[in-house]
Amino acid sequence: MNNRRIVLTGLVIVAALSRLAPHPPNVTPIAAMALFGGAYPTNRKFAYLLPLVAMLLSDLVLGYTTYGVTLLRSQPVVYACILATAALGTLIRDKRSLLQVGGFTLASSGMFYVVTNFAVWASGSLYPMTWTGLIACYAAAIPFFRNSLLGDVGFAVALFGGFALLETAFGSLREKRDLSVATS
Numbered sequence: 335m336n337n338r339r340i341v342l343t344g345l346v347i348v349a350a351l352s353r354l355a356p357h358p359p360n361v362t363p364i365a366a367m368a369l370f371g372g373a374y375p376t377n378r379k380f381a382y383l384l385p386l387v388a389m390l391l392s393d394l395v396l397g398y399t400t401y402g403v404t405l406l407r408s409q410p411v412v413y414a415c416i417l418a419t420a421a422l423g424t425l426i427r428d429k430r431s432l433l434q435v436g437g438f439t440l441a442s443s444g445m446f447y448v449v450t451n452f453a454v455w456a457s458g459s460l461y462p463m464t465w466t467g468l469i470a471c472y473a474a475a476i477p478f479f480r481n482s483l484l485g486d487v488g489f490a491v492a493l494f495g496g497f498a499l500l501e502t503a504f505g506s507l508r509e510k511r512d513l514s515v516a517t518s
Contacts, residue, residue, distance in 0.1 A: 337504075337506050337507060338506075338507050338508075338509065339375065339380075341497070341500060341507055342370075342374050342375060342497070343384060345370070345493055345496065345497060346367050346370065346371055346384050346385060346388055346493075347388060349363035349366065349367040349370075349388070349489060349492075349493060350363065350367060350385075350388030350389065350391070350392050351392070352489075353389075353392045353396070354392055354395060354396065357485075358481055359478055359481055360478045360479075360481035360482045360485060361481045361482075361484055361485035361488070362482075362485050362489075363485065363489040363493075364385075364389060364412075364416065364446075364485075364486075365415075365416075365419050365439065365442045365443055365446055365482070365485075365486040365489075365490075366439065366485070366486050366487075366488075366489030366490040366492075366493050367385045367388060367389075367489065367493065368385040368386075368389075368416045368417075368419035368420045368423065368442070369419050369420070369422060369423040369435075369438055369439060369442055369490065370385075370423065370490070370493040370494060370497075371384045371385040371420050371423060372385075372419070372420035372421060372422060372423020372424045372425075372427070373423040373424070373426050373427050373430055373435075373494075374423075374427070374497070378424065381420055381423065381424060382417055382420045382421075385416055385419075385420055386413060386416055386417065386420075389412075389413065389416055390413075393409055411449060411450055411453040412446075412450060414449070415442075415445060415446045415449050415450060418442075418445060418449075419442040419445070419446070422438050422441060422442055423438070425438070426438055430494065435490060435494050436487075436490075439486050439487055439490040440483075440486075440487075442486065443479070443482055443483050443486045443487075446482065447472075447475065447479045447482065451471055451472050451475045452468075452471075454471055454475075455467060455468050455471040455472075
């Protein structure tokens with residue numbers, strides 16, 4: 335494994351481990367590490383698997399130590415959002431800019447809010463299966479959405495900005511472009 339991949343993997347693992355540290359509700363690295371995982375690795379399987387495995391392992395720890403195993407039953411929708419966010423990350427793989435990263439971070443936060451809260455409502459266990467119940471579900475989740483935005487933006491800055499600083503400081507971490515394709 336090359337130095338670049340080791341550092342990228344390490345950053346995602348540190349982000350995943352930070353999920354285990356005390357934090358306000360929903361201020362987590364989930365979306366940022368999936369977006370980062372999709373935007374940087376050259377191996378597509380690695381881009382999807384690394385954030386998903388990191389999330390699964392931290393869920394196992396949290397499920398068995400903090401929230402109980404019922405947490406694990408509600409996670410398929412969250413995992414689908416992680417995969418979708420990693421897919422969004424692959425769209426900015428070749429053109430990572432502040433505007434692109436910022437826009438895709440906000441888009442993934444919005445997607446996560448809409449999809450996961452719809453799933454909560456659709457489960458039928460907390461809100462009535464009516465239009466009013468759906469609106470109540472989304473309204474009740476607004477404080478969590480605010481926290482998600484804070485976490486997503488903060489961790490995106492840490493991951494994308496931190497790696498950009500590392501690339502600047504250590505030239506060996508810069509992506510090697512295949513010049514043979516450009517010259518043929």
